[in-house]
Amino acid sequence: MIKQVGIVGAGQMGGGIAQVCAVSGFKVVLHDISADRVEAALHLVGDNLDRQIAKNRIDASLREEALARIHTGLSLGDLADCDLVIEAATEDETLKTKIFKDISPLLKPEALLASNTSSISITRLAAATDRPEKFMGVHFMNPVPVMQLVELIRGIATDDATFEVVQQFAVSLNKTTAIAEDFPAFIVNRILMPMINEAIYTLYEGVGNVEAIDTAMRLGANHPMGPLTLADFIGLDTCLAIMQVLYDGLADSKYRPCPLLVKYVEAGWLGRKTGRGFYDYRREDSPVPTR
Numbered sequence: 001m002i003k004q005v006g007i008v009g010a011g012q013m014g015g016g017i018a019q020v021c022a023v024s025g026f027k028v029v030l031h032d033i034s035a036d037r038v039e040a041a042l043h044l045v046g047d048n049l050d051r052q053i054a055k056n057r058i059d060a061s062l063r064e065e066a067l068a069r070i071h072t073g074l075s076l077g078d079l080a081d082c083d084l085v086i087e088a089a090t091e092d093e094t095l096k097t098k099i100f101k102d103i104s105p106l107l108k109p110e111a112l113l114a115s116n117t118s119s120i121s122i123t124r125l126a127a128a129t130d131r132p133e134k135f136m137g138v139h140f141m142n143p144v145p146v147m148q149l150v151e152l153i154r155g156i157a158t159d160d161a162t163f164e165v166v167q168q169f170a171v172s173l174n175k176t177t178a179i180a181e182d183f184p185a186f187i188v189n190r191i192l193m194p195m196i197n198e199a200i201y202t203l204y205e206g207v208g209n210v211e212a213i214d215t216a217m218r219l220g221a222n223h224p225m226g227p228l229t230l231a232d233f234i235g236l237d238t239c240l241a242i243m244q245v246l247y248d249g250l251a252d253s254k255y256r257p258c259p260l261l262v263k264y265v266e267a268g269w270l271g272r273k274t275g276r277g278f279y280d281y282r283r284e285d286s287p288v289p290t291r
């Protein structure tokens with residue numbers, strides 16, 4: 001029975017997962033190596049809840065109740081009492097593996113572990129823990145409070161009891177689940193990320209500029225965001241990391257990351273989170289295309 005959820009990584013996904021868990025009545029411990037990140041995540045949760053109150057979607061008292069359920073911790077030891085720990089740190093296998101190695105001995109033996117990874121092998125991550133049978137992928141979509149889907153991925157060792165508890169947990173957050181096999185980038189990103197990468201190739205080859213590509217896909221294919229806006233929203237570092245996992249894991253040149261994506265990441269232009277990507281967000285009014 002899950003009562004307390006630990007979250008490792010207080011970025012855009014960790015903060016969103018904390019929000020939906022707290023609103024659904026779970027106690028949350030939100031951990032990051034950076035105190036600033038945790039503080040910023042709490043502010044964002046508060047702002048999101050304010051927006052919902054303003055639209056009469058939730059009662060003002062729920063905001064305070066939800067925020068009071070979120071505790072923060074700068075040490076992995078603060079997650080020791082959690083029944084489920086969801087890792088939502090940067091999309092980097094070495095980093096995630098270290099987190100799982102470090103946290104495993106600190107948890108209760110019956111605690112479940114999950115990763116919100118967008119692409120990395122659940123079986124390999126599970127192997128870094130002391131409990132591969134109690135480990136699985138639970139892949140939320142961005143923005144977490146809005147998107148309906150949670151992708152569930154079993155590693156080779158995940159047992160039925162773990163899968164059922166985590167699936168029930170996702171349903172209790174009012175999410176709809178889809179089950180994916182443990183192959184690079186699972187379902188959503190196996191399909192979505194090559195489309196985004198192709199949009200970047202379309203820009204790289206001069207077929208269209210940023211505005212034309214986004215307008216074409218928004219109005220020509222009814223996508224809520226153009227692919228370059230979406231890439232900036234996801235984070236260009238995350239997009240590149242996912243393409244690299246697809247390229248390495250499936251050994252097919254059709255997944256090669258566009259050199260322009262690599263260049264933006266090398267420049268530190270990671271999209272919204274750094275203020276600049278395919279658009280420059282640093283001006284108050286509207287984002288300005290960078291190409």
Ligand SMILES: CC(=O)CC(=O)SCCNC(=O)CCNC(=O)[C@H](O)C(C)(C)COP(=O)(O)OP(=O)(O)OC[C@H]1O[C@@H](n2cnc3c(N)ncnc32)[C@H](O)[C@@H]1OP(=O)(O)O
Binds near residue numbers: 055118140141146225
């Ligand atoms: C990379 C991975 O591993 C997997 C992924 O997540 S891939 C990314 C998946 N996500 C997408 O594809 C998102 C595509 N974009 C969209 O669906 C829409 O643009 C959007 C839902 C983000 C915004 O929709 P919109 O109609 O343009 O904006 P807006 O009307 O202002 O917002 C709709 C709702 O979302 C909320 N919202 C918007 N952005 C938000 C955010 N960043 N955080 C929380 N809530 C947000 C708004 O408050 C609003 O809520 P209400 O319905 O309660 O009023």
Ligand SMILES: NC(=O)C1=CN([C@@H]2O[C@H](COP(=O)(O)OP(=O)(O)OC[C@H]3O[C@@H](n4cnc5c(N)ncnc54)[C@H](OP(=O)(O)O)[C@@H]3O)[C@@H](O)[C@H]2O)C=CC1
Binds near residue numbers: 032033088140235
């Ligand atoms: N962005 C998206 O649209 C989606 C992302 N995901 C996945 O969710 C995960 C997080 O992505 P996202 O939130 O966008 O990324 P962010 O860059 O917004 O956040 C990652 C957070 O993890 C922190 N972090 C880094 N190392 C550690 C560590 N050792 N221990 C604790 N925290 C750490 C980072 O801190 P610092 O910045 O200081 O390094 C940062 O606060 C990734 O696996 C990603 O693939 C899944 C679905 C959608």
